[in-house]
Amino acid sequence: MVLRKEFFALVLFAEIVTLTGCAEPEAPKPYQWNLPENFPEPIVPTDNPMSEAKVRLGKKLFYDKQLSFNQAMSCGTCHIQSLGFAESKTVAVGSTGQSHRRNTQPLLNVAYNSNLTWAHSGLTQLEQQILLPMFGEEPIELGITGHEEEVLERFDRGDYPELFEGAFPGEPITFNNVVKALASFVRSMVSFNSDFDRYAYQGDDNALSESQIRGMNLFFSERFECFHCHGGFNFTQSSKHEQQQLDLKPFHNTGLYNEDGEGAYPDIDQGLIEISRRDKDMGRFRAPTLRNVTVTAPYMHDGSIETLADVIDFYAKGGRREGISSPLKNAFIKGIDMTDEERQDLLNFLESLTDETFNTDPQFAGFGTSH
Numbered sequence: 427m428v429l430r431k432e433f434f435a436l437v438l439f440a441e442i443v444t445l446t447g448c449a450e451p452e453a454p455k456p457y458q459w460n461l462p463e464n465f466p467e468p469i470v471p472t473d474n475p476m477s478e479a480k481v482r483l484g485k486k487l488f489y490d491k492q493l494s495f496n497q498a499m500s501c502g503t504c505h506i507q508s509l510g511f512a513e514s515k516t517v518a519v520g521s522t523g524q525s526h527r528r529n530t531q532p533l534l535n536v537a538y539n540s541n542l543t544w545a546h547s548g549l550t551q552l553e554q555q556i557l558l559p560m561f562g563e564e565p566i567e568l569g570i571t572g573h574e575e576e577v578l579e580r581f582d583r584g585d586y587p588e589l590f591e592g593a594f595p596g597e598p599i600t601f602n603n604v605v606k607a608l609a610s611f612v613r614s615m616v617s618f619n620s621d622f623d624r625y626a627y628q629g630d631d632n633a634l635s636e637s638q639i640r641g642m643n644l645f646f647s648e649r650f651e652c653f654h655c656h657g658g659f660n661f662t663q664s665s666k667h668e669q670q671q672l673d674l675k676p677f678h679n680t681g682l683y684n685e686d687g688e689g690a691y692p693d694i695d696q697g698l699i700e701i702s703r704r705d706k707d708m709g710r711f712r713a714p715t716l717r718n719v720t721v722t723a724p725y726m727h728d729g730s731i732e733t734l735a736d737v738i739d740f741y742a743k744g745g746r747r748e749g750i751s752s753p754l755k756n757a758f759i760k761g762i763d764m765t766d767e768e769r770q771d772l773l774n775f776l777e778s779l780t781d782e783t784f785n786t787d788p789q790f791a792g793f794g795t796s797h
Contacts, residue, residue: 455477455478455479456475456476456477456478457475457476457477457478457480457481457610457614458478459476459616460616461616461618462618462623462627462628463627465618465627465659468537468538468613468616470537470613471551471553474553474606474609474610476610476613476614477593477610479589479592479593480593480594480606480607480610480611481607481610481611481614482589482592482593483589483590483592483593483607483610483611484607484608484609484610484611484612484614485611485790486586486589486793487501487581487604487607487608487611488500488501488502488505488608488611488612489501489502489792489793491503492577492580492581493560493568493570493577493604494521494567494568494569494570495521495568495569495570495572495573495576495577496521496522496569498521498522499520499521499568501559501568501608502792504518504519504530504567505530505532505533507785507786507787507790507791507792508721508785508786509532509721509722509785510532510533510534510717510718510721510722510784510785511532511533511534511615511790512529512530512531512532512533512721512722513530514723514724515529515530515729516529516724516728516729516730517529517530517728517729518530518567520565520566520567520568520569521566521567521568521569522566522569524565524566525565526565526567527565527694527695527728528544528695528727528728528729529544529724529725529726529727529728529729531543531544531714532714532715532717532718532722533612533615534615534616534617534715534717534718534781534784535615535616535617535660535715535717536552536612536613536615537552537612537613537614537615537616538660539662539664540664540676541664541676541677541712542554542555543555543558543712544697544711544712544727545677545695545697545698545700545701545710545711545712545727546698546701547677547698547701547702548701551609552608552609552612552613553605553606553609556605556608556609556612557605560601560604560605570601574601578599578600578601578604581599581604582599586599587599590603590607593606593607594606614789614790615784615790617717617718617781617784618659618781619781619783619784620717620718620778620779620780620781621633621634621638621778621779621780622634622642622775622778622779623781625778633778634775634778635774637770637771637774637775638771638774638775638777638778639775640768640771640775641768641771641772641773641774641775641776641778642775642778644764644768644771644772644775645772645775645776649762650762650764650772651758651760651762652741652772654758655678655713655756655758656713656715656716660715660717661715661716661717661779662676662712662713662714662715662716663676663713664676664712664713664714664715676712676713677697677698677707677710677711677712677713678710678711678713678756678759679697679708679709679710679711679752679754679755679756679759680709680711680726680740680741680745680749680755680756680759681744681745681746681749681750681752681755681756681759682709682726682728682730682740682745682746682749683709683746683748683749683752684745684747684748684749684750684751684752685748687748687751688753688754689708689709689752689753689754689755690708690709691708691709695727695728696708696709697709697710697711697727698710698711706754708754709752709754711726711727716776716779717779717780717781718779718780718781718784718785719734719776719779719780720734720776720777720779720780721780721785725737734773734776735769735773738769738772738773739769741759741761741762742761742762742763742764742769743761744759744760744761744762745759745761
């Protein structure tokens with residue numbers, strides 16, 4: 427199981443362990459989203475409105491190794507900006523060297539995600555999800571549990587008291603506010619400046635090549651079916667925003683495994699069924715965004731497919747090995763009879779979803795440290 431029962435006590439615990447601030451309250455400056463014209467804003471929790479001060483504090487915390495109990499890693503260690511805030515390892519490795527069972531997901535546009543992590547229908551807000559790497563014990567990521575007071579005291583030094591006061595005027599320094607600041611910084615990571623965006627939303631007819639346009643038409647065709655799981659402006663069914671009317675279902679079995687002829691996935695990770703306990707959810711994982719997909723290899727929940735070209739071949743076959751005949755596989759994963767030219771056109775289109783300005787933007791960058 428991804429979650430243990432101790433996790434549900436963390437929200438309460440975060441309010442208990444505190445360090446007091448003393449400056450006079452001053453209202454934080456409202457946050458200005460950097461979005462294309464007429465784009466919907468993400469839905470933000472009412473108890474954690476965005477502010478410039480929270481984003482500033484959250485960025486410093488995101489890159490600070492003091493947030494791990496042994497000061498060995500930060501959030502930015504596994505979420506690397508040049509890689510779309512993913513990493514190139516097959517699976518993540520925590521601060522104690524423990525290998526995890528899942529591939530690190532990119533963080534761009536997660537403000538629009540309806541569900542977080544690979545396979546949890548109950549994690550719908552960043553404030554919930556961030557507790558896992560901070561306090562989770564199996565697997566250990568930052569490893570704060572058991573070291574709470576020691577870790578929190580580190581943020582009563584340097585410029586942190588001033589940053590906390592600016593973000594949370596008149597409030598003490600708490601883990602609750604650490605989480606809120608981190609969530610605000612991660613929400614600020616929006617990416618809408620790829621070649622595709624210039625073509626689709628900025629009116630630049632020359633932003634895509636002829637091959638990329640052919641690939642785009644294939645991607646959105648009923649023959650290739652890609653858009654059914656990776657649709658919308660964020661190229662994922664796992665999305666939610668202020669103008670959205672539909673309640674989309676973001677979890678799918680893609681035929682990656684079929685261990686017993688009845689659709690079973692390996693015991694190490696069976697997907698949404700671990701949370702729902704429903705047989706039909708065996709092997710179902712959240713469809714990730716395809717934005718910046720060219721820099722976020724390896725792919726799939728377990729990092730078991732190395733290249734984007736291999737991913738295309740996987741879907742062209744309708745799954746992998748025995749998974750092709752899985753009775754639990756999504757109906758849209760049925761195989762695609764494509765030519766070599768079509769395969770290259772689709773690959774070229776996916777490359778047009780890369781936003782290099784996001785991958786180098788100083789507002790999201792660390793502070794000169796190496797990750």
